[in-house]
Amino acid sequence: MQTVIDYRGKTKYDASTALAYNDRPARQQFAEMALLDKAFALVPKSRRVLDLPCGGGRASIHLARQGYQMSGADHSDAMLQIARQSLADNDLDCPLEKQDIEQLSYADRQFDSIVCFRLFHHFPTPSIRQKAVSELCRVAGSQVLISYSSPYSASSFARRLRALGGGRRSQKFTTSLGEVERYFGTQGFRLVKDFARSPFLHTLHLALFERVQ
Numbered sequence: 001m002q003t004v005i006d007y008r009g010k011t012k013y014d015a016s017t018a019l020a021y022n023d024r025p026a027r028q029q030f031a032e033m034a035l036l037d038k039a040f041a042l043v044p045k046s047r048r049v050l051d052l053p054c055g056g057g058r059a060s061i062h063l064a065r066q067g068y069q070m071s072g073a074d075h076s077d078a079m080l081q082i083a084r085q086s087l088a089d090n091d092l093d094c095p096l097e098k099q100d101i102e103q104l105s106y107a108d109r110q111f112d113s114i115v116c117f118r119l120f121h122h123f124p125t126p127s128i129r130q131k132a133v134s135e136l137c138r139v140a141g142s143q144v145l146i147s148y149s150s151p152y153s154a155s156s157f158a159r160r161l162r163a164l165g166g167g168r169r170s171q172k173f174t175t176s177l178g179e180v181e182r183y184f185g186t187q188g189f190r191l192v193k194d195f196a197r198s199p200f201l202h203t204l205h206l207a208l209f210e211r212v213q
């Protein structure tokens with residue numbers, strides 16, 4: 001029998017957390033969408049793209065406006081409700097579904113590309129990380145774009161120092177690019193490029209992987 005661990009990032013997005021996440025500062029939202037744009041320069045327009053997790057729908061909206069055929073999925077009902085409303089407010093009609101990244105109900109290669117933005121750092125164990133990556137690679141026809149938290153940045157270093165000094169332990173699990181590459185390598189995907197706002201300052205990276213033919 002499979003053991004499913006309900007880690008905090010999977011259960012914390014109730015109605016109030018979902019609203020708070022959606023209301024994060026505009027400057028931060030803008031910087032994160034700019035990071036997506038850097039990587040999507042290598043994704044042909046009009047592709048079928050799955051935004052998983054879609055959260056409140058900001059990446060789906062951003063990418064749909066650029067001509068991608070977006071679908072979204074998330075595990076949180078509250079997040080999906082916000083995404084539905086935001087898409088409707090923007091006159092966009094993208095299918096949204098409740099899904100668990102560890103066991104997706106999609107067919108093999110159902111989408112051309114998948115973007116998995118700001119979820120990987122919530123995974124507490126290597127086995128969950130591998131399971132999620134295996135599912136993404138099964139459902140992606142050719143590309144997966146995945147963000148992760150790098151341990152080699154000033155902000156990760158500051159977080160570790162705070163924890164050592166008795167401060168609150170961060171809920172962010174960092175992973176090296178090498179570790180992320182290993183999970184994809186087992187599924188026949190190779191790294192195309194790793195993106196970051198400024199790699200040694202900011203912890204958020206976005207890596208583009210593609211299926212090796």
Ligand SMILES: C[S@@+](CC[C@H](N)C(=O)[O-])C[C@H]1O[C@@H](n2cnc3c(N)ncnc32)[C@H](O)[C@@H]1O
Nearest residue numbers: 009010013053054055075076079100101117118
């Ligand atoms: C930090 S938010 C990021 C949302 C979106 N990608 C964005 O950048 O706005 C993390 C999201 O992951 C979702 N999530 C957590 N565990 C999940 C799982 N096992 N399967 C699918 N979604 C999950 C949460 O519900 C939440 O919406």
